[in-house]
Amino acid sequence: MPDTGRNLDQQIPTLNDVAKRAGVSTATVSRCLNAPDRVTDRTRDRVMAAVNALGYAPNFGARALAAKRTNTFGAIIPTMENAIFARGLQAFQEELGAHGITLLVASSSYKPDLEEEQIRTLIARGADALLLIGYDRTQQTYAFLRKRKIPYIVAWAHQKDHPTQSIGFDNRAAMQALTDEVINLGHRELALISAERRENDRARERSEGLVASMWANGLDPKELRILETPYSIANGARAFERIMATEHPPTAVLCGNDVLAAGALTKARELGIRVPQDVSITGFDDIELASIVTPPLTTVHVPHRKMGQQAAARLIAMRNGNIPEAGQELETEIKWRGSLGPAPTSSSTA
Amino acid sequence: MPDTGRNLDQQIPTLNDVAKRAGVSTATVSRCLNAPDRVTDRTRDRVMAAVNALGYAPNFGARALAAKRTNTFGAIIPTMENAIFARGLQAFQEELGAHGITLLVASSSYKPDLEEEQIRTLIARGADALLLIGYDRTQQTYAFLRKRKIPYIVAWAHQKDHPTQSIGFDNRAAMQALTDEVINLGHRELALISAERRENDRARERSEGLVASMWANGLDPKELRILETPYSIANGARAFERIMATEHPPTAVLCGNDVLAAGALTKARELGIRVPQDVSITGFDDIELASIVTPPLTTVHVPHRKMGQQAAARLIAMRNGNIPEAGQELETEIKWRGSLGPAPTSSSTA
DNA sequence: CACCAGAATGTAAGCGCTTACATTAATCCT
DNA sequence: AGGATTAATGTAAGCGCTTACATTCTGGTG
Numbered sequence: 001m002p003d004t005g006r007n008l009d010q011q012i013p014t015l016n017d018v019a020k021r022a023g024v025s026t027a028t029v030s031r032c033l034n035a036p037d038r039v040t041d042r043t044r045d046r047v048m049a050a051v052n053a054l055g056y057a058p059n060f061g062a063r064a065l066a067a068k069r070t071n072t073f074g075a076i077i078p079t080m081e082n083a084i085f086a087r088g089l090q091a092f093q094e095e096l097g098a099h100g101i102t103l104l105v106a107s108s109s110y111k112p113d114l115e116e117e118q119i120r121t122l123i124a125r126g127a128d129a130l131l132l133i134g135y136d137r138t139q140q141t142y143a144f145l146r147k148r149k150i151p152y153i154v155a156w157a158h159q160k161d162h163p164t165q166s167i168g169f170d171n172r173a174a175m176q177a178l179t180d181e182v183i184n185l186g187h188r189e190l191a192l193i194s195a196e197r198r199e200n201d202r203a204r205e206r207s208e209g210l211v212a213s214m215w216a217n218g219l220d221p222k223e224l225r226i227l228e229t230p231y232s233i234a235n236g237a238r239a240f241e242r243i244m245a246t247e248h249p250p251t252a253v254l255c256g257n258d259v260l261a262a263g264a265l266t267k268a269r270e271l272g273i274r275v276p277q278d279v280s281i282t283g284f285d286d287i288e289l290a291s292i293v294t295p296p297l298t299t300v301h302v303p304h305r306k307m308g309q310q311a312a313a314r315l316i317a318m319r320n321g322n323i324p325e326a327g328q329e330l331e332t333e334i335k336w337r338g339s340l341g342p343a344p345t346s347s348s349t350a
Numbered sequence: 351m352p353d354t355g356r357n358l359d360q361q362i363p364t365l366n367d368v369a370k371r372a373g374v375s376t377a378t379v380s381r382c383l384n385a386p387d388r389v390t391d392r393t394r395d396r397v398m399a400a401v402n403a404l405g406y407a408p409n410f411g412a413r414a415l416a417a418k419r420t421n422t423f424g425a426i427i428p429t430m431e432n433a434i435f436a437r438g439l440q441a442f443q444e445e446l447g448a449h450g451i452t453l454l455v456a457s458s459s460y461k462p463d464l465e466e467e468q469i470r471t472l473i474a475r476g477a478d479a480l481l482l483i484g485y486d487r488t489q490q491t492y493a494f495l496r497k498r499k500i501p502y503i504v505a506w507a508h509q510k511d512h513p514t515q516s517i518g519f520d521n522r523a524a525m526q527a528l529t530d531e532v533i534n535l536g537h538r539e540l541a542l543i544s545a546e547r548r549e550n551d552r553a554r555e556r557s558e559g560l561v562a563s564m565w566a567n568g569l570d571p572k573e574l575r576i577l578e579t580p581y582s583i584a585n586g587a588r589a590f591e592r593i594m595a596t597e598h599p600p601t602a603v604l605c606g607n608d609v610l611a612a613g614a615l616t617k618a619r620e621l622g623i624r625v626p627q628d629v630s631i632t633g634f635d636d637i638e639l640a641s642i643v644t645p646p647l648t649t650v651h652v653p654h655r656k657m658g659q660q661a662a663a664r665l666i667a668m669r670n671g672n673i674p675e676a677g678q679e680l681e682t683e684i685k686w687r688g689s690l691g692p693a694p695t696s697s698s699t700a
Numbered sequence: 701c702a703c704c705a706g707a708a709t710g711t712a713a714g715c716g717c718t719t720a721c722a723t724t725a726a727t728c729c730t
Numbered sequence: 731a732g733g734a735t736t737a738a739t740g741t742a743a744g745c746g747c748t749t750a751c752a753t754t755c756t757g758g759t760g
Contacts, residue, residue, distance in 0.1 A: 415715045
């Protein structure tokens with residue numbers, strides 16, 4: 001059984017195969033696919049038949065190589081595990097889709113070096129522009145981005161004076177405002193369950209906002225107990241347990257994020273600690289979770305969809321060569337629900 | 351200021367640029383990047399310096415084109431909005447990562463035609479293999495997959511006799527088992543809040559399992575009230591409200607999914623309906639959400655991580671030319687929590 | 701010191717596509 | 731009907747990379 005030449009059915013069909021089968025040139029096939037109206041109906045039908053018969057799908061790499069544009073944007077988010085970024089990303093995707101742009105998503109697991117790797121991957125794959133979360137990344141990464149002249153935008157954070165194009169909110173101010181309310185309600189013993197702040201500017205800003213509020217209200221931030229732990233419900237629960245096991249448990253536990261707060265809440269119930277009678281708990285982000293736990297979480301509402309949608313709009317503008325002026329700050333607002341109440345008057349402990 | 355020739359700083363650096371700058375050939379640069387030990391230390395250092403100075407990143411498309419492999423797998427999930435697929439996907443990704451494979455994720459919004467488009471997109475982008483959710487897709491899509499000889503695996507579902515390679519569980523049997531328990535507890539008036547079953551085999555199987563259980567237990571499935579609605583907490587709440595507003599409200603509301611069940615639960619609290627005293631509610635999937643709502647959900651536990659991990663292992667084997675025998679069925683188990691209780695004995699309505 | 705194996709490097713041919721430009725076919729005017 | 735437009739199609743040159751093969755260096759050996 002002499003194998004004369006290539007093994008046909010192992011072959012992925014190429015433009016050339018389609019062209020041969022349809023009896024036209026490769027250019028015509030290409031036009032059929034990219035500019036159908038520049039081709040006769042008859043020809044188009046013939047070509048399309050060949051495309052289907054062969055199960056042809058254009059090779060993206062080759063196309064990008066030849067055409068020098070991909071209509072693909074990339075987004076690198078810290079995690080897909082919880083819903084923090086889901087809604088915003090969905091809106092981002094929808095807006096892109098409306099403009100015929102495909103979105104590629106990668107996650108960095110909150111690791112800067114992994115993030116840089118993902119950035120390179122996405123760029124190598126031809127991403128025309130990038131959505132990044134927060135400001136924290138190495139100078140090296142920023143330098144790379146600049147050198148490549150890739151349009152990118154930072155979301156989920158916004159610092160007024162920062163040169164980087166961004167769309168988000170003032171994490172610091174938002175947390176400060178929330179803390180003000182907590183203190184207003186008579187709480188003096190505060191604790192914070194935060195995400196790891198080392199390489200997470202949002203977590204850092206939030207904790208700074210809390211401290212700022214304490215200063216402003218005449219409380220000594222040294223008294224503030226802070227526990228750092230990666231985002232997850234279980235970690236939130238664990239942290240809460242440790243905090244409440246101390247000699248003078250706080251009357252209010254602020255959490256850097258709704259996920260952590262949900263964990264704290266569950267653990268409270270488990271321990272028989274009443275929320276908010278015995279201790280108040282607050283979150284941040286206002287993801288869906290916040291409104292379905294018991295009691296529902298008092299938290300900072302973040303305009304996820306708006307942020308995603310506008311990030312897309314801006315990024316598209318940037319890709320098209322329009323440099324929007326500064327970044328944009330979105331408003332947050334405190335969402336009052338049941339988990340925050342006045343500080344208990346008498347003693348404590350369940 | 352005569353601009354002689356190309357504008358250097360607008361140029362994306364290529365292999366060639368690196369080669370020139372390092373004073374070597376492109377082949378050597380390529381080797382530095384792909385097989386560092388086939389090159390002198392001295393040369394490698396020089397090349398790497400050039401790479402960094404230029405901010406060079408290889409063009410993936412060109413590389414794939416030349417090398418004919420990408421080490422990239424794709425996954426198309428119905429939605430990123432809720433956590434149903436998050437944990438499994440994370441495990442999938444981790445396992446791939448351990449083998450040096452990059453994962454590209456796309457979402458189809460539960461739309462078969464969008465899914466087909468995404469499949470084409472991912473294949474065009476060079477995906478070596480694909481993870482798909484459930485069996486439901488057009489013959490055309492399957493034909494395309496077959497023609498392209500792309501290894502793919504179906505997850506989150508498993509039907510014994512089905513020829514398609516899959517890893518998952520028996521949605522039908524699991525739901526039937528759960529319903530058996532519900533009926534055992536004395537419930538006779540059942541309702542189901544399901545995802546749309548039209549193009550979702552998992553939802554369909556689950557509802558069939560429920561019906562089967564009713565038959566088996568001498569109940570008439572005609573009495574079963576079914577409400578279909580897209581997955582979301584809000585929709586679950588709405589559906590629950592409508593169901594409970596009927597003349598003879600059921601004593602147990604089974605939900606096709608934890609997200610729907612969480613919605614039902616919240617609405618119940620809102621309406622002052624006690625769970626499980628007045629009505630029992632069950633979920634499916636056992637996502638994190640299930641254990642933090644109040645009361646925690648009795649649900650079907652699905653081995654998400656195991657599924658993701660094994661899907662990856664199988665897919666890698668398939669890509670390497672090993673055809674695993676049949677698909678694999680994973681066990682589910684009923685997770686007893688507080689939301690399911692005995693049927694109320696007396697009358698009803700809050 | 702001439703010779704040679706083996707390592708290091710260079711040369712150049714594509715990979716599958718788009719697109720500027722050249723060619724041919726169809727259409728319209730006068 | 732003939733020539734000028736315009737539309738449809740074809741030709742062929744790359745896009746940035748890998749890799750088979752050719753060439754040039756090494757450093758031992760006899």
